[in-house]
Amino acid sequence: MKKGLILKLVITVLIVALASSLSLIGCQKTQTATTAAETTAAAETTAAAETTAAAETPSIKEPENKVTLELWYQDWAGGKSWQQAWIPKFEEKHPNIKVNATFLPFEELNTKIFPAIAAGNEADLLMFYDEWLLGKDASKIFAPITPQLYSKEEIKKVTFESALSRVTGSDGEIYAVPWGTGANAAGILIHKDLFDEAGIDQNSIKTWDDVKEAAKKLTKYKADGKIERSGIVFTYTEAANFFLDMIAEQGAAGKMLNVDTGEWNLNIPEAKNSLEMLKSFVDDKTFDPTSGDPFTSFPNKLAAMLVIGPWALGAWGDQYPDLKLDYMYMPKYPGVDKNVHTVVSWACMAVSKRLEGEKRDAALIYIKEMLENPEFYDIPFKTGFWVGVPGSKSYVDSVVKLAAEGNAPNRAAEIAGTVASEYVPSIKLLQTKISEPDLIRAIIFPELQNVFLGQKTVDEALKYLTTTLTTKEQELR
Amino acid sequence: MNTLLRKRSTVSSFILAVSILILSYYIFISIWPILFNVYMSLSKTDLMTGWTFVWFKNYISLFKDPIFLKALVNNIIYLVVMVSVGIGTSLITAALIHKTSGFAKKAYLALFFLPVVTSLVAISLIWKLLYYPNVGVFASIISSVFQLNPPLFLASPKTALLSIIFMDIWKDTGLRTVILHAGMEEIPESIYDASKIDGASTLTHFFKITIPLLRPQIIFLAAVYSINALRVFTPIYMMTGNPPGGPAHSTQVLVMRMYQEAFYSTHFGKGAAIAMIVFVLLFALVILEVKSFQQKWEY
Structure with a gap:
């Protein structure tokens, strides 16, 4: 009798466990369906608001309270030195924003970012390479850059249009900013x-x-x-x-x-x-x-x-x-x-979808400073930490001009100027x-x-x- | 009497309730991930942007993928070489140590066991440097001491996988030796004495007495290392992870392929499908192991 009771109890437990598992799978599906419906609704709302937004100047506010941003950045010798020199300058200019950078080797950055986003525990600011987004819809992965930080017309004046194709979501908005390319096989x-x-x-x-x-x-x-x-x-x-x-x-x-x-x-x-x-x-x-x-x-x-x-x-x-x-x-x-x-691998910076309010504004300010503050690119160009093509159009023009006039501050900057003048016009991305x-x-x-x-x-x-x-x-x- | 029966009944119910809770928790954390993985393997998803049920498309796609098939073959090679050469060398080492006694025996066992307790990541990195083509330690010794052309080790598709297997065999030789040696210690001396009277040589002792009586240990080691061979990842990744899978995919294995599909390419459905295939292969091996253990031998 005891054996029979135990057997019945074990079978009950198994059935309960199976039912729980199946219901959780069902929840996943429902969640996905709900998320899909929400995304569609959000996209429609965004599209409707777009006409109005395009006419307005986007405004990001400096945070009034202290905000700490977690940044995941690739660990390569020059890149690490560059960020370690840049972050204190940024924090001095924005005293309410603190940036904690975690440096990850290239392979680990590649395998960490998307699973972390899927799990909802990614960093606030994320460095990645745009070709990792191939086959994916950026609008479902990152927070929008347009129209929050720039309008679509403005961003095309700040950075290269050819570099935006992979970070553009299915709704037409831009979801990351290409800040530079190491110029593969240049x-x-x-x-x-x-x-x-x-x-x-x-x-x-x-x-x-x-x-x-x-x-x-x-x-x-x-x-x-x-x-x-x-x-x-x-x-x-x-x-x-x-x-x-x-x-x-x-x-x-x-x-x-x-x-x-x-x-x-x-x-x-x-x-x-x-x-x-x-x-x-x-x-x-x-x-x-x-x-x-x-x-x-x-x-x-x-x-x-x-x-x-x-x-x-x-x-x-x-x-x-x-x-x-x-x-x-x-x-x-x-x-x-x-x-x-x-x-072409454009190194990009994106903001986590989880961020709201002041934290999101702080993250967008960080990205804006990277593109528009010449001090950001001055660091590698004066020290040689990085030699590549900046994502900032105005900075590229200034470097190319200096190199052409023979006034580059050092050999690395001279090389960067030459590469920048030749490389960007020669980009014809494979549409794979x-x-x-x-x-x-x-x-x-x-x-x-x-x-x-x-x-x-x-x-x-x-x-x-x-x-x-x-x-x-x-x-x- | 009734009070006693009631007390017993209360205690039994309590124990049963706790057992059910623990069992439920265990089933939830082990069965649920397997079921979720099965569902994911039948889907196309990157876990972020969408989830589409595709039935068995992932499995069909995998069995048409030459890289996956190469990984499967490499795992089988890994298993065969690891088990045969690994156990063979450990048998010889254990037999030699068995002949020693006292402090020497303990010292040999300890020395052989040192790599077992060392981190596999650290060992893989060191052996990667030892194997460096032309200028690594092994290449330098082979060319300067033996005046021979050193093999390319990890740089050649012909030798990369075997180089990793050799390192893996070396690392765990100590563990296998200790287990086999313990088995040898259990064999009664009287059997060897009796066979000596019949004129048996040392080799006959080894092949006709020692090995048959070590069958349970050998089967256990074969099962464990077969499972390890199917799950191998760390030395492959550490020694030939750039590019992943070694020269011309020669060190590509199932778990590495799963890692690439899921985490590099974010094709989690395909990664889950590979995980299921590995699970089925491991399950089959475990069934074999259990059946082998249940077998009885008579000598």
Whole structure:
């Protein structure tokens, strides 16, 4: 009898637990349905108010009470130094606003932000990269920047319109501010002392043939003929970026991706040329694809040149001050007259949807200061903490002007000016819905590696990429 | 008598009520996440912007994804090598230590056990440096001392996974050795003495007596390390996390794939589907283990 009673009780408990679980799942669905309905209603209200709002000047009030903002920011050597120099200046100007910054490595920032937002425990101010938003609706993730901080017309005067496409929500409002780009695959970072040792003048390098010649001179070989120091190496992200850029430079962006159908086609001569261009460095024995992570090998002078954005000049200049580094803008692909950049990571700042009242205003003030206070960009440009393209149009114009007049405060600022003047006009974003972690890291670069390591031929790799990217693209449409 | 029965009944009811509460709590925190995960695996969601029920599309998509299939194969390779080589080497080490006595025995066991109590993250980072191609410690020793071309270890798709497995085997050799050694200590000397009279050699002792009598420990270790092999993540991430999955996806494993789908790409539905697949594989392994333990052997 006792056994029967216990059995009945256990069964009762199991049924209760199952019912609770199912009801919670139902609540999730209901919550999602309710949230969807609320969002639709909110979007309609926003749209209706938009006409009125557009005519009004947005007003953000300085907080009257003390407010503390939590900021999540990427931990890279130059970036950390930059924010640590900037925050005290900001707090001095806004005494009621205190900013606590948490610095997270790039990988952790990527994997922390969206789960934290889903869980409702994200920081107040969030740094992220715009390509992480591909395939997502920004209006459901962050608090709006327009019309609260700027009107849509105003923000296009403050920052670059091409940088706003991914941070624009389904309701047409802007949900984050692009404050800078490290300018992926914009050029080549070099060890100046190794160049001097080899008797190479970096200013004489104008074409990719010049780069190949320089790579041959800079490569060091062991007694058995194996590479001891590569003349040139590629980071995994920038190799994949560069591969796509070269295809677009040959005028084949439209052939590569059919935006209407979501079909990729890399079985085209332009893609083959691009991959063979990269492979030629392996064949010439100036690039050792087994030399390990370039983020370790390059600072340890196991490579003389590195295809990467100029942000690395700032980061490693700060982290390894003894290294003599310099930067060359990317030569144009043979036979074309301008560079094209199809995969651009704009570093953005957004405000948490959870914030209200004074805290939200404080967060928006922080973002406004980043874009409009020249002191923010003065810090990296005077110290070399970061070399890239600022998101502030007016600052870019001033830097480009200084560089053109030969009045840049230092080499880093001169490089930034050159990059800024060339890079932004050359941006023609690939209209893919595949986010960067999948497109670049999971799909394209491993195939490039297969080719570099001799595991696959160029044609096999391009065939695989065509199939895989098409499947992925269509899954997201 | 009635008072006693009533008291007993009250106490029994109290114990039952508490047991039900604990059981309910346990079921809620363990069953509910599994059920939610099942539901999420049948959905397309990033947990922020929408939730669409897609039935088995995620599973179909996974089994058509060459990277997922590669991860599955890599996990199987990990399991086979880890279990066979890991247990084999630990058997040999345990047998050798078993021959020693006194302070030497304790010292050897302690030394072998040191990596077991060291953080796997720390060990992974150190071995990543040891494995560095051309200039790492191993490469330098192989080229300068043995005058051979060092393998590329983590930099080559052919050797990356095996390099990580080798490190993992090394790390837990101590634990397996201690367990097997304890089993060896339990085997009565009289069996070996009797076999010596029959003319059995040391090798015969090892293969015909020691190993069969260590079967429960071997099965236990095989089960535990099979489960570990299916769940492996830390050394893969620490040693070949940039880019994730190693050179040309050669160290891609199921849990890493789950992590990438869920947290890099925010495809939580697909991540949940991979989690369910891992759960089913682990469950099957546990069932096998339980059946193996229930088996009785006679010698």
